[in-house]
Amino acid sequence: MLGPLTSATRRSDSNEEQLESLGATCAANATGRLVRSAIWMPYGDIVIQAECTQFRVNKDILATHSNVFRDLFEIPQPEWHPDSDEESEIVEGCSVVLLTDAGRDWENFLAVLYGDPFSPKNALDFDLLAALLRLGKKYEITRAKEDALWRIRHEFPRDFRAFNELDADLTKIKYRKGIYADLLHLAYECEIYSSLPLLAFCCLRSDSLETILSGIPRDDGSRVTLPNELRYILAIAHERMILFQHKTLAWLRDGSVVPHSQCASSARCEQQRITMAKIVDDDHCSQGRFNLGYMIDQWDHRWTGMMCPLCEISATAVYERGREKGWELLPSFLGLTNWQELDDVI
Template sequence: MSTTLSSPTRQRIAPHPNSMSNANATKDAVSARSEIWMPYGDIILQAESTQFRVNRDVLARHSSIFRDLFSVPQPPNEATVESCHVVELSDAAEDWAWVLEVLYDPFGQQARLKFNVLAAMLRLGRKYEISQAHDDAVSRIRYEFPSDFKAFNALDADMARIEYRRGIYCDLLNLAYECGIYSSIPLLAFCCLREDNLETIFTGVRRDDKSYTTLSDDLKLRMALAFGRMALFQHQSLFWLRDETVIPHPSCQSPTRCTQQKNAMVRIVDQDHEGQFNLGYTIDQWDDRWTGILCAVCEDAATIIYDQERAKGWEALPSFFGLPEWKDLKDLD
């Protein structure tokens, strides 16, 4: 398996070549008018069987693709719908509904975006060079899944910018892989393995709406290899739970008790995945369930060695998935 991620094909994509369409043909094909129907709009976008009446200047301001399109004069005898030319697009109508809502009401967006909104902003933003939508989506993914250890440690669930649901990590991993946000792939892949076992990942993770998401074959292979590598690394990094090099500490006043409590810590690690190590201990912060189990001296010593080992896990994280080092993981944009 290659240690590099193949770049998806990048090309400048313009709207349908027959963008200024015949009104009668359009009317026959259209079955729905979007809620986005601006009374002073001067252009109609058609995606699937849905039409959106919008403003050329808004599209041109945010998209160089549309700016170039509108710079080409259209034949005066072209048929129209409500005096507006029609631009036929090959994208999903739902995606355009989300993106247009972002363009027309940017302050109305939620602090946490749903995946469908994020994906539409990223895909259409990239395809039509709508930087406002594209850059916002990319920044949210990079914030939630950073390539910097300090940024990872500073993550706060209360400040999340992407709405969580079951299957979100697999969906985001596929999206990041598709759109070339390679710097977020190691942490996204780790989150997938932390949340679901390999069997579930391979057969499909069930979303909250009862649909299923699955990974590409290449990503599945990387996950399978990473599972074994991470399990081995974690077993080695938690050595201090299986010997007496750290606990009990030489200054411990209750060595017998702390030794017994250390065994309780091992059981906490094992119980999460039916006797197997919870892979989260590779890079996750100190488990709150461990806090207060040991005496203060032993806990301080344990947290120091734990943080040292998980820092090593972070540096090795890309390699678990057969990827280049952090410094060599470059996004397409």
């Protein structure tokens, strides 16, 4: 069995923590019996164990994708003999590497590695995305990490123009209930700070603050429970976003923008503006929560054609300025620095 690694195995100081984390902890803590994964390669030459699950895989495949495993496998290992007394350290003639990761992460990651790896055409479910990101980061598996990062950054960009070009639905990550909260937690955990503002906004737009604080239900009946620090950040951001949106939509409640000074049907356009304001109020009531969609989302298609062209152009311009300002201030609502200085640490 490959046990805790010594300093001689470390390629550089930056790898010290990753290499040390390969030490044996799983076997000592496991209370249930070991389970053999479906990922059991008949010609595999190494067994990795995460929690109580073992996987028989190929060293060369792991080493090709991971600098950390390549360093590990370069360490000379004692030759195993069938009559060895160390039966618990050998499985079918293969040395065992004990890992401190979740078995589910390795199950998902290896399924990709031995299947159709890193295909940008396929939308990934959250569990697989999280496995690629966590294990890719920890074991320096560049392709896995970069694929996961690309998907998150694509769906939740830092650039306003990229945000405007997004599809209405997720395209690179599979949608399900609670997905935004799970992604927010993952991005926070992995220090993908550039995606945090938009993810936080999506959480607050999709679910009430009460639901977020008590736990957001997933499709399978489980709940997303965010850490206290994230719940605190969202609670503060929620209040700030409400105040901002209320201010930027003030033109719906007064005559500062509509009707336009040169409007030929001012009475009609004024009445339509009041109707538009009622649409916003009805959204709040029908959803049972404050609808933040008017803060940075694009012009409501239900408003199109309600006013004369002159008033609509004027109203659209004011609305767009509000959106741009909302995007600019979005990180500050969470207590973060501005977009330009919001760099990922991963």
